[in-house]
Amino acid sequence: MTANLLNDHQGRRLATHLSLLLDDLDAIARLPELAPGRPGADRLRASLAAVRAAVGDIRSSLALPGDVRPSLKRRVAAVAEVWAARVEDLRARRLKSYGDVHPDLPRVLDPLLDRLLQALEALGAAASELPEDRP
Secondary structure: OHHOOOOHHHHHHEEEEEEEEHHHHHHHHHHHHOOOOOOOOHHHHHHHHHHHHHHHHHHHHOOOOOOOOOOHHHHHHHHHHHHHHHHHOOHHHHHHOOOOOOOOOHHHHHHHHHHHHHHHHHHHHHOOOOOOOOO
């Protein structure tokens, strides 16, 4: 049994992020493009199932609760944190792998991303002030 590999805070963090991932998968699964008979839909649905199975394996291996939804506080904080980390991938210097970057792009894009990052950090801070109520 590996249940005692995580302290309570680590377990909540992992469970919260896995719950958000499953929510995103649910949103994808509801897209009309995944209706039976649509090109590529069967493969994509199978891939979604494989990700769900991997999440299930993590939950069961670490004895994480599978049916507990994160509180609004944890949900909002996790979304803000995940997207704040992703903002760095959107910087002009990181877009080079997608093609030539216009020389003026960093001057325009990066301050806008800084503003977005600050807004995400403020969102996370606001979430930290919420009560720990469960839905």
